[in-house]
Amino acid sequence: MEEDTDFRIRFSSLCFITDHVGFCGTIKSSPSDFIVIEIDEQGELVNKESDKLVYEVSKVLPEPNTLAKKAKLDLQILSFEETSNQEVSTLAGSSSDDHNFVPCSEKEDTVKDRTYKGEEENVDVLGSLLDEKTNELLNQFACDIKEKWDSKTELIGPSPEFSLGRILDKNQRATLHSAIRQKFPFLITVGKNSEIVVRPNLEYKELCHLVSEEEAFDFFKYLDAKKENSKFTFKPDMNKEHRKAVHHFVNKKFGNLVETKSFPELNDSADNPNVVITVRFRVKAHKHCKRSLLESQGRKDIYTAFTLRKENLEMFEAVGFLAVKLGVIASDFSYAGLKDKKAITYQAMVVRKVTPERLKNIEKEVEKKRMNVFNIRSVEDSLRLGQLKGNHFDIVIRNLKNQINDSANLRERILEAIENVKNKGFVNYYGPQRFGMGRKVHTDQIGLALLKSETVKAVKLFFTPEDLDDPVNRAKKYFLQTEDAKGTLSLMPEFKVRERALLESLHRFGVTEEGCIQAWFSFPHSLRIFYVHAYSSKIWNEAVSYRLATYGSRVVEGDLVCLDEDVDNEQLPSSKKFTLTRYSTNL
Incomplete structure (x- = not known):
């Protein structure tokens, strides 16, 4: 299939398990050519409407109060969830x-x-x-x-x-x-x-x-x-620079314990806008620890599960949009794996502190953003990365043709390729989308910098521009030349959610080692770990390629062999006894 130059250079050293000639074609001509459907832990496709998932408003738990709707929705300043009767x-x-x-x-x-x-x-x-x-x-x-x-x-x-x-x-x-x-x-x-x-x-x-x-x-x-789920609010403040100083102090001294956000003061006049800084404790990581029944009931959160369908939309942009509409923060969403942008994808999600009724109410607004939410129901807990069996792909290959100097019948070549995959399996390499196909800087390079605690370098790699003259790349060039986060924010388009989130934090904390650490922590954990996983994926690709180059497809001591059920191992051809693959959960 057609691959860009970047892909060929980056993946030319990888070995493949078969030697069939193959054929050429083009994938992802449009998002509808690539459909990804998540498979849940029960082996069911998540896009399937289930009779068991009945949405009943009468069974919905009372939900927390929400903040007054802002005149302008900002994907970067994601509002806190109000908690009734629990304010300090x-x-x-x-x-x-x-x-x-x-x-x-x-x-x-x-x-x-x-x-x-x-x-x-x-x-x-x-x-x-x-x-x-x-x-x-x-x-x-x-x-x-x-x-x-x-x-x-x-x-x-x-x-x-x-x-x-x-x-x-x-x-x-x-x-x-x-x-x-x-x-x-x-x-x-x-x-x-x-x-x-x-x-x-x-x-x-x-x-x-x-x-x-x-x-x-x-x-x-x-x-x-x-006090868990409590919040603290400073007095109204009209001075933006002063608010910035307060934000900086609290985050510098207590950023590992609390987080701060600015909100327009309720019932405030439009001509004289006051803003308040609200502080709340950070949500602790999920701990599998024993608790008494009374304590668990007292701390029980609301969790709503749903299936998200999106088309030609980056996942973090989708989450950011949903967060604004629901009045929560991006880290309140959990999911089992990431999905492609240029595709139609279906995946399971869980949002915390939002009732099924409230999620149901924004269905029409979500549709305007090339998204749909369905299979809405209450659940007991959030999702974890990898909590799925896999993904089902429907891939359309266009512009089919033979390889250069191959005179064989095209149909025969295609059938031959299919039989090779069926009989010999395939090496499930992490593909170019994991590393950022066509980009100067790949996600694994950013992940390596983060692993080495080189956070300033990671930020600059993140903002490395491509050789294109568009608003996004002009903003990136400006940032690398000036390190002016505030000025870059005014240039960066609104839809670039990750870039704007990082710039917001850099404007608050500065482009220093400490400031860059705080900036990376402005990302949800799932996004921070994505870059580290990308470097792990590169190591996996290189390790499995070395193994194939050394031993080929034969089974050797130390291999893990996965056999089909009810099949006698001795009856299998040698090529079926070993299929070198990984269980991909984040394609």
């Missing part, structure tokens, strides 16, 4: 009764007197675990730190410390750590063997330079509480 007290529009905050310098021993929601319990804990003198000294230490900070006096020399002494009981130490941080968020606690040492929280002071002390106080209480 937010600062936007709060009254003085909600936050009885009095600076320490205004009243003697006000740190001891200050009361927040739930703080009385912390006072009781400190009183029950610490003797009266230690408790008083702790309060005095806290008040001294606050007075120095409020008077703008810099702490000279080593950071002051206060020791609570040795506490042998592990549970008591854990309780004290939490109680002190909740009562005095401007302090941190450090464990030294069995000793607890209290120090000033310099990150708290740094945040106070960006936001009010009231906001900093509540933010650190929120961090320490670690």
Whole structure:
């Protein structure tokens, strides 16, 4: 079949299991020439409508509230999922009764007197675990730190410390750590063997330079509480540069724990737009750990499964579009494998925190984007990469012709090729689409850079332009010449979801080693690991080619042999005993 120059150079060293002459043709003349249908773990095609998958609105669980719809949908700023009745007290529009905050310098021993929601319990804990003198000294230490900070006096020399002494009981130490941080968020606690040492929280002071002390106080209480599915909102802010500084601080200091997004303030006037920064805890990776029934019920999320049909659409663009329409983030979607762009593909997907009813409501909007969603139903958990049996392909080959200098009948050549595949099998190499056919930089090169922790190099490889004069490549050239992420964003077309997501993060964190690390983490895990898998695929191709060149198709010690059921091994021809293949789940 016709292959471009890039493919021939890159794959010329690969060995093939048969020596038939073959024939020429063209594939993927149009998306409808290449149809990919996922096969689920039960061996069923996912495009098949099932009688068991009955969509019943009456059985749908109550869904979380959604944010007000934005005037402009941005694929890069994917909204948080609102969670009803689980907000930590937010600062936007709060009254003085909600936050009885009095600076320490205004009243003697006000740190001891200050009361927040739930703080009385912390006072009781400190009183029950610490003797009266230690408790008083702790309060005095806290008040001294606050007075120095409020008077703008810099702490000279080593950071002051206060020791609570040795506490042998592990549970008591854990309780004290939490109680002190909740009562005095401007302090941190450090464990030294069995000793607890209290120090000033310099990150708290740094945040106070960006936001009010009231906001900093509540933010650190929120961090320490670690309440799952809760969120925290800073006061409305019209200054974009100031918001950028707050985003940068939170992500730099606590990016592995929380994530931040900006939203227009609800009920805000169009002439005077205020924006709030909302913080929420990152979703933890799926852990196969034992939990009590009560705990599992308390933390149970909503999961909705569906089949996604898309045509001539990159998968990450499809996910980004669905995320915006449903008010969730791209990482809330899970799937078993990636699918081609220039094709019609069917695949199973699961979206978290979205009910079947809400997904059903956007069906018509989705159709405008060359997509369809069907087989919608509630499930218990998300999907994992590789959670499928394989893919079914319908491939149309056009412009059939003989190889050069081959005078044989074309029909006979085609039948010969089919028989060779049926009798001898084939080597299931990862094809050029895995590595980026026709591109200067291939996905495996980016994957190798990531594996070597060369994140800046990986970013620059990602933005390497092709020899084309179009908006996308002009934007890439501009970025490599200037490293101006903000300017490149204005040039990069909206449909380039991955490029814009990376540029958004680089604009926020900078094109430094640390900034590039944060930028890569703006991608969902499945996309980050895609580049690493591409390098693994290259190694697989080279390893299997070496094996074929060394041993041919004969079975040797160490081979894994897959036999058909109910077939006697001795009755099989030698060529059938060994089929060198991989179980491809991400074509």
